[in-house]
Amino acid sequence: MSELIVHHLPSAWGLPSVSPFCLKLDTYLRIVGLPFTAVIDKVPFGAPKKKLPYIEHSGRRIGDSTLAIDYLEGEFGVDGNAGLSAGQRAVALALQRLLEENLYWVMVYDRWMVDANWQFFRDIVLGGMPLPVRRLAGPAIRRGIGRRIEGHGLGVHSEREIHAIGIRDLGAVADFLGDEPFLMGDRATTVDAAAYGLLANILLTPVASPVKEAGLARDNLVSYLQRVRDSYFH
Ligand SMILES: N[C@@H](CCC(=O)N[C@@H](CS)C(=O)NCC(=O)O)C(=O)O
Incomplete structure (x- = not known):
């Protein structure tokens, strides 16, 4: 094979x-x-x-x-959504879109546009470039990301509004999860992969944000991330 x-x-x-x-x-x-x-x-x-x-x-x-x-x-022949009905798959897709097409951009904003975060995030995201190139190209790459966030639509809002949008998205995911082990019930499915990928990158990193704080205040989300980690990354 x-x-x-x-x-x-x-x-x-x-x-x-x-x-x-x-x-x-x-x-x-x-x-x-x-x-x-x-x-x-x-x-x-x-x-x-x-x-x-x-x-x-x-x-x-x-x-x-x-x-x-x-x-x-x-x-x-694998199926990340095995066992889900058509209706459940539709809900999972809607959740995935919320995460990937909206909340993701809030995370991008916090990493790239918030000065205090950019001070250390730039070394991580541009770390593959030689230092002189990074110094020259870094500001232009950052401006380019800023234009993309505006192009998405999120970037036209104030910082306070952007964070309110992110907190609402994250709250909806936490509310939907409730006391279930995984988003669609007892077993992890594709949307859990998308959720873990993004939520771990918001809640479990040093990038400061009110969205991260709101997430950490939701006990079910914190234990969900731990559950995915324990189940698949031991
Ligand atoms: N829809 C794509 C999104 C991938 C994506 O945006 N990757 C980012 C890293 S999180 C990237 O490589 N960005 C580089 C760039 O846009 O220049 C997917 O699901 O793979």
Whole structure:
């Protein structure tokens, strides 16, 4: 069988990757039990879509965590949503969109745009570049990310509004989880991979934010992250 290789951004802060999407794919592979070899790419420039993660398998390179999952499910016959009804799959997809298409951008804002966080995050995210290049290119890359956050729509808001949006998203996830072990019930499914990838990167890192504080105040979310970690990363 051809080896499955997963390219992801480096680890930091005790997490396998500082990228929510890389950590998502890593978690997904552990949930469905597919063995893989992880390769760390310090920068995303060599990836097929210039973003990480991507996978290599049987001579193919597939960018995007969700498209990689689709490929793996077709190729290996695994199903990260096994046992879920069509209605449950729809709810899981809506939750995944909330996480990946909205709350993710709040995390990006806190890492890149909040000056106190940027002071140390830049060394992590740009750490793959030689120092002189980093000094020259860093401010331009940061401005580019700022434009992307505005393009998404989130970046036109004030910091207070951005944090309120993030706290609402995170609160909805915590409310939905309630006392269940995993988001869709007793077993971890694909949306748990997405949730762990992002929530661990918000709650379990030194990046300061009122969104992180609101998350840490939700006991069920904190124990959920511990449960995923204990189940798949021991
Ligand atoms: N939809 C993509 C998003 C991947 C993504 O945004 N990756 C970020 C790291 S968290 C990245 O590589 N960004 C580099 C860039 O956009 O230049 C997925 O699910 O894989």
